[in-house]
Amino acid sequence: MALGLFRVCLVVVTAIVNHPLLFPRENATVPENEEEILRKMQEHQEKLQLEQLRLEEEVARLLAEKEALKQAEEEGQQQREAYTAWNLWSTLCMILFLIIEIWRQDYQDTPFPECPAGDEDELSGLGGAPLKGLPLPNKATLDHFYEHCIRSATGDAARTREFVEGFVDDLLEALRNVYSRNTDMEMEDFIGVGSMYENWQVERPLQCHLYVPFTPPEPYSFRPELWCSSLSVPLDRQGYGQIKVTLADGDPLGCACSNTKLGEDMLCLLHGKSGGVQPSRGGGDEMKDLLCSRESSHLDAMQLPKEPHRGPPASSTDWFLSFAVSEQQFLRMMGKALPEDACHLSCLQIASFLLSKQSRLSGPSGLHSYHLKTVLLHLLLSRKAADWKASQLGVRLQELFRFLERSLQEKKLHHFFVGNHKVPEAMGLPEVVRRAEPINLFRPFVLQRTLYHSTMDFFYEMLRNAPTLISEYSLHVPSDRASPPPKAVAL
Numbered sequence: 478m479a480l481g482l483f484r485v486c487l488v489v490v491t492a493i494v495n496h497p498l499l500f501p502r503e504n505a506t507v508p509e510n511e512e513e514i515l516r517k518m519q520e521h522q523e524k525l526q527l528e529q530l531r532l533e534e535e536v537a538r539l540l541a542e543k544e545a546l547k548q549a550e551e552e553g554q555q556q557r558e559a560y561t562a563w564n565l566w567s568t569l570c571m572i573l574f575l576i577i578e579i580w581r582q583d584y585q586d587t588p589f590p591e592c593p594a595g596d597e598d599e600l601s602g603l604g605g606a607p608l609k610g611l612p613l614p615n616k617a618t619l620d621h622f623y624e625h626c627i628r629s630a631t632g633d634a635a636r637t638r639e640f641v642e643g644f645v646d647d648l649l650e651a652l653r654n655v656y657s658r659n660t661d662m663e664m665e666d667f668i669g670v671g672s673m674y675e676n677w678q679v680e681r682p683l684q685c686h687l688y689v690p691f692t693p694p695e696p697y698s699f700r701p702e703l704w705c706s707s708l709s710v711p712l713d714r715q716g717y718g719q720i721k722v723t724l725a726d727g728d729p730l731g732c733a734c735s736n737t738k739l740g741e742d743m744l745c746l747l748h749g750k751s752g753g754v755q756p757s758r759g760g761g762d763e764m765k766d767l768l769c770s771r772e773s774s775h776l777d778a779m780q781l782p783k784e785p786h787r788g789p790p791a792s793s794t795d796w797f798l799s800f801a802v803s804e805q806q807f808l809r810m811m812g813k814a815l816p817e818d819a820c821h822l823s824c825l826q827i828a829s830f831l832l833s834k835q836s837r838l839s840g841p842s843g844l845h846s847y848h849l850k851t852v853l854l855h856l857l858l859s860r861k862a863a864d865w866k867a868s869q870l871g872v873r874l875q876e877l878f879r880f881l882e883r884s885l886q887e888k889k890l891h892h893f894f895v896g897n898h899k900v901p902e903a904m905g906l907p908e909v910v911r912r913a914e915p916i917n918l919f920r921p922f923v924l925q926r927t928l929y930h931s932t933m934d935f936f937y938e939m940l941r942n943a944p945t946l947i948s949e950y951s952l953h954v955p956s957d958r959a960s961p962p963p964k965a966v967a968l
Contacts, residue, residue: 622951627826641685665690670801677822679830717795720776818867835939842935843928854893892916
């Protein structure tokens, strides 16, 4: 507005100055300076126009900056409001997820409700019609089936164990007579594990699984390195560990010289001046003689004629971790607390029998007897001792299959010992195992959809065939009742 007023005043002044009445043409002194005055006034007018343009541009720039600043403030306010709302929503979601997870853990730890006869609890088949509970025969038929097809089939287990144990004792004694106590591994007494020694094996031929521990000669010892002792473990190494050969108790990487000040005129014959392990007196590679890898002091499976692995390990120094001994100890400990005629092993025997028969009909699947055993171990911790009376066999068997079905649907069945804080401390498990992240035994189903769907079909087909199998076998003694020659494996 001020600039426009200034321009109007300038035009008025110019008009007055150039008016003919103010400067008459008779004045003789004006003409010679008129052109100069007009030129200067024109230059001045041009300067004023340029200044006007500059001022207009400056005003436009200020207005634009003011508008941009206002818009930025509005956007910032909106972002702050959105960020606050997002933080609130994220917090609420986190709290909700935490509540759901706590509820889910509590729900998993809560035992299944009792299922009396005639219960209409449904097991929904994958992609098929609902399947009502496990349609077991009546109690009399089930008891008859167990007595004539399960108990009688395992009656020869004691004789088979006695034969195999005597044979293995003679074999180990012969080995002890030929090895050197100073240089060779020392064989200890064997340990029987698995279904044969847990009294629930139903498969034929009867098999005895034996572990033969061995110890290195003095001053060496074995030190296990569990996979769960590190912060991050690759997926292909979960369930494996390594066994390190150590020297002396004071120094796992050397000998006692590291903790003892040697004089200047004294030398450790094991390490020498360099501090590295010296070759043995026989001139051979001492670590190789102890079945170690060439690159490390860990036991190497390639150095052995045959110790078996389950699945492809990451390297030959990775050993599959077995809890077979701990599982057997847990079942023995629980058996002392359960009623004298407890049905927990009978339940596992019948489930394993149905799984074996269905495997012969449909072929192998992703479901194994170890999964059934794991489910039973979880149920033993969630049920009272009185719930395992012999009269509860049918109820507990249905519960086992409902637990297994839910685990299959969720594709999650945790290992019983790893990361399970409910395992009694009397078991003496290492603390690193108790604190470890649980291992999902059904993890292959997450990665392999074809295997998962075929296993679910296998599972529901097994449940549908269960009544027919139980009824048929309860009326006819199986043709494979006769005991074949005993077979010893996994020495």
